[in-house]
Structure formats: structure tokens, C-alpha cells
Amino acid sequence: MGTYRAISDWSLPQGEDFATGRYSRGHSVVFGSGFEAVGTASPQIVGNKWSLPGAVDPEEMLVGAINTCHMLSFLHIARQAGFLVTRYRDEAVGEMTKRDDGEMWVSKVTLHPEITYLGRQPTREQSDHMHHDAHKICFIANSVKSEIVVEEKMTPASQ
Numbered sequence: 001m002g003t004y005r006a007i008s009d010w011s012l013p014q015g016e017d018f019a020t021g022r023y024s025r026g027h028s029v030v031f032g033s034g035f036e037a038v039g040t041a042s043p044q045i046v047g048n049k050w051s052l053p054g055a056v057d058p059e060e061m062l063v064g065a066i067n068t069c070h071m072l073s074f075l076h077i078a079r080q081a082g083f084l085v086t087r088y089r090d091e092a093v094g095e096m097t098k099r100d101d102g103e104m105w106v107s108k109v110t111l112h113p114e115i116t117y118l119g120r121q122p123t124r125e126q127s128d129h130m131h132h133d134a135h136k137i138c139f140i141a142n143s144v145k146s147e148i149v150v151e152e153k154m155t156p157a158s159q
Helices: 058-080 124-137
Strands: 006-009 027-031 036-039 085-090 093-098 104-111 113-117 147-150
Touching: 058 085, 058 093, 058 104, 058 113, 058 124, 058 147, 124 147
Parallel strands: 104 147
Antiparallel strands: 006 027, 027 036, 085 113, 093 104
């Protein structure tokens, strides 16, 4: 159906020591759309000295991809259900844990959407159902084995 591309580009900075692990993890990531992001390893993994401040790490990109995919899927489902969404804001949190073999993985991503509707607002049951349906059609959620939890904060309808 579709092909998606990303090009990572890293070079050893002058004067840094690859053999001892003393080198910057800063790099560029150019997506198929042409958008370029500055990437790095997580400072939680390699420390502040070897990560690049202000850059995005792969774990953050994964959480962002899950977050964004769920949002876009939810907006589609809500529109089909006849709701008028005027804002969707989500502070997603990914949790890194150790597997049984000692390796790390992003085991859980919790979404915390706050959704504002114009006019009619869904009941908790309707909202939960829309999130369930959004999760089912989200391409990213269907591509990862991490647990994805939605904890929506219900807000009053705007007039």
C-alpha cells in the first residue's frame, strides 16, 4: 500500500573517540516528506555529554508516532460518529523497562488526550468506544508490541 522512508546520517565528530564510546550521538533524520529533524540518543541512555540538547531521540519519536497516529485515527472516528472536535491535546508518556533477558524496551505508552467538542459531547462510554476503534485502525499501534493505554480527561463541551 505505501512505502515510508527515513534517512539517518551521522559522522564521527573531529577529535572524538569512537572506540571508547566518547562521541556525540547527534545526527540528522530526513523523512520522505523532506522534513529534517535533528536526532540523538536519549540522554537517559548515554548521558547529557554524548546526547545532543534539543534533539529528538528514537524513543521520543516512537511515543510521538503512537500519539499522533491515535489522534488522527480518533479524529476520523469522532467525525464519522457525528461529533465536532475543535481541539485534541495529548501528553503521551512512554515507559522504558527491562525485558526478562535484561534488554531495554518501550513497554508501555499511556495517552492522556484532552478533547474539546463543539456542541454535543460524547458520554464516557461513547468516548471509550471511539478510542477503542481508533486504536484498532491506527497503523502504528498495529505495528508495535508495546502496551498502549488511553486515559482521557473528559472536558465540558464548548458552546
